[in-house]
Amino acid sequence: MGKASRRKKEARGTRTKVRPAPYVARPFEGLPNERDWVATYEILPAATATVTLDPAAVPEGSPETVTLATVLPMAWPALRREQGEVLVASQSGSSSGDPSRDLAQALLSALASEPGAAVQQLPRSTAETPRLQDLVVADAPFEVTVHEGFDFWVDDQDLSGEAATSLERANESVVPTVVLPATPSTYWCRIGERTYIRHVLAEDEESATTALARLHAKGEAHLDGDGRLLGAFRAQGLLVPVWEVPADSEPQEHDRAVADFAERYADALAVTDELTAEERRARSGLLSRQVTLR
Numbered sequence: 578m579g580k581a582s583r584r585k586k587e588a589r590g591t592r593t594k595v596r597p598a599p600y601v602a603r604p605f606e607g608l609p610n611e612r613d614w615v616a617t618y619e620i621l622p623a624a625t626a627t628v629t630l631d632p633a634a635v636p637e638g639s640p641e642t643v644t645l646a647t648v649l650p651m652a653w654p655a656l657r658r659e660q661g662e663v664l665v666a667s668q669s670g671s672s673s674g675d676p677s678r679d680l681a682q683a684l685l686s687a688l689a690s691e692p693g694a695a696v697q698q699l700p701r702s703t704a705e706t707p708r709l710q711d712l713v714v715a716d717a718p719f720e721v722t723v724h725e726g727f728d729f730w731v732d733d734q735d736l737s738g739e740a741a742t743s744l745e746r747a748n749e750s751v752v753p754t755v756v757l758p759a760t761p762s763t764y765w766c767r768i769g770e771r772t773y774i775r776h777v778l779a780e781d782e783e784s785a786t787t788a789l790a791r792l793h794a795k796g797e798a799h800l801d802g803d804g805r806l807l808g809a810f811r812a813q814g815l816l817v818p819v820w821e822v823p824a825d826s827e828p829q830e831h832d833r834a835v836a837d838f839a840e841r842y843a844d845a846l847a848v849t850d851e852l853t854a855e856e857r858r859a860r861s862g863l864l865s866r867q868v869t870l871r
Contacts, residue, residue, distance in 0.1 A: 595703050595704075595705070596703060596704035596705075597673065597674075597701075597703060597704065598673035598674060598675045598678045598679075598701075598702040598703055598704055598706060599674060599675065599704060600674030600675065601674060601675040601677065602814045603781065603813060603814025603815070604675050604676045604677040604678075604708075604813055604814070605618070605676070605677060605709075605813055605814075606814065607710045607715065608677075608709060608710060608713065608715070608719070609713070609714075609715060609716065609717055609718065609719040610718075610719040610720070610721075610761075610762075611779070611815070612761060612762035612777040612778075612779055612815065613626065613719060613720075613721045613761075613762050613777075614667075614719070614813075615762075615777055615812050615813045615814075615815050615817075616721065616762055616764065616777050617645060617647055617667045617668075617721060618667045618668065618676060618812075618813060619810070619812045619813065619817075620764065620775055620777075620810075620812070620817065621647050621721070621723060621754060621764065622647065622648075622750075622751045622752045622754055623647060623648070623723070623724040623725070623726055623727055623729075623751050623754075624646070624647045624721050624722060624723045624724060624754075625644055625645065625646045625647075625721070625722050625724065625729055626644070626645045626719055626720060626721045626722065627642050627643075627644060627645075627718075627719075627720070628642060628643050628644070628645050628665075628713055628717075628719065629641065629642050629713060629714040629717035629718075630642065630643060630712060630713060630714070631711075631712060631713060631714050634707070634711055634712045635685075635688060635712055636685075636688055636689065639688050640661060640662065640663060643662075643663040643664065643665060643684060643687070644662065644663070644664045644665070645664075645665055645667055646664050646665070646666055646667070646729065647666065647667050647668050648666055648668050648669075648727065648747075649664060649666040649669070649695075649730065650695075650727075650730055650743070650747075651695070651697070652666070652669055652670075653666060653669065653695045653696060653697055654666055654669040654670075654683040654686070654696050654697075654698075654699050655669075655683040655684065655686060655687035655690075655695075655696040656687065656690075656694070656695040656696060657687050657688075657690045657691070657692055657693070657694055657695075657696075658692065658693065658732065659692050659693040660692070661692055662732075663684070663687045663688060664687070665680060665683050665684050665687060666683070667680065669683065672699065672701050672702060673701065673702040673703075675702065675708065676813065677708040677709045677710060678702040678706045678707070678708050678709075679699070679702050680709055681702075681706060681707050681708055681709045681711070681712055682699050682700065682702050682706050683696060683699055684709070684712060685707070685712075686699055686700075721756070723754050723755065723756050723764070725748075725751065725753075726744075726747070726748030726751050727744060727747045727748055727751070728744070728748070730744065730747075731744065752766050752767070752768055753766060753767045754766040755828040757774070757828055757831060757832050757835055758832065759832040759833065759835060759836040760776065760832075760835045760836050760838075760839045761777075761779075762776065762777035762779075763775070763776045763777075763835050764776075765822075765828035765831060767824075770824055771821060771824055772821070772822050772823065772824050772825075772826055773807075773819055773820065773821055773822065774800060774804060774819070774820045774822055774831055774835060775810075775817055775818070775819050776817065776818055776835060776838070776839075777812070777815055777816075777817050778815060778816045778817070778818070778842070779815070780815075780816075780846065781814060781815070782811050782814060782815065782816050784846065785809075785815070785816035785846075786809070786816060786860060786863055786864065786867075787852065787860060788842055788845040788846040788848075789809065789816070789818060789842070789845070789863060790852065790856050790857075790859040790860035790863055791845040791848060791852070791856050791859075792841055792842065792845050793806065793859040793862070793863060794853070794855045794856040794858070794859040797841050798818075798838075799820070799838075800820050800822065800831060800834040800835060800837075800838055801834040801837075803822055803823050803826070804820040804821070804822045804831065804834060805820060805821050805822075806818060806819075806820050807819045807820065807821055807866070808863065808866035808867060808868070809863060809866075809867055810867070810868050810869070811867055811868070811869045812869075
């Protein structure tokens with residue numbers, strides 16, 4: 578082997594291999610209000626929330642807060658407005674097994690952008706990419722605002738022509754969604770001619786499914802007499818039960834029913850006995866109807 582060939586081989590041998598971002602089953606665990614992070618990532622059509630940054634973890638000169646938005650124009654992962662405000666899209670897609678890293682990548686890219694620039698593409702996240710948990714203040718409030726449309730895109734600016742048409746088209750696609758305030762992370766939505774309640778549970782999938790099975794076996798997984806449990810989504814490590822309610826019912830009609838369910842669920846969660854045969858059958862039935870949102 579000649580000297581040139583040996584040098585090339587040695588250079589290849591010293592090259593550091595970039596490790597891909599590891600898969601994380603519950604990527605938003607440890608963030609403030611994990612359930613609403615999951616909701617903005619998975620089920621809310623048009624929503625925003627304020628995220629407080631840790632000044633020691635982000636570049637100098639970064640804003641104190643950024644806005645998490647479910648969707649941005651042109652499906653951009655993030656943008657930085659002329660005034661410096663940063664928006665990051667929670668539903669722009671994930672390129673790795675850890676959405677927390679992918680959103681952190683979008684955030685850091687926006688912070689590094691010039692004012693008025695949109696982040697249109699992101700480098701693939703790796704094991705070296707920070708996670709959101711590394712960048713945000715863990716005990717800061719995280720409260721989601723659900724909007725009727727995407728008017729927050731334009732920040733009260735007047736639009737005309739193609740831009741106005743594009744915004745109007747986006748607004749027409751929004752599924753009507755309303756927050757039910759009696760219980761955390763609970764949403765009424767109307768899809769076509771049918772109406773549903775979605776409630777993001779705080780516990781891991783396994784514990785939540787077991788508790789829900791205990792209720793289902795006793796006929797207590799419903800919402801009063803009118804809310805039929807259809808099943809549950811598995812979403813970023815959490816469980817989201819879905820009930821169908823009367824099509825013409827309004828959000829406020831279900832507040833008390835969801836609060837009552839939450840009390841029954843808490844009681845079922847506290848039970849440590851082995852599942853009975855009937856409860857095991859109920860659990861198997863729930864698992865067979867679960868759909869994974871990932």
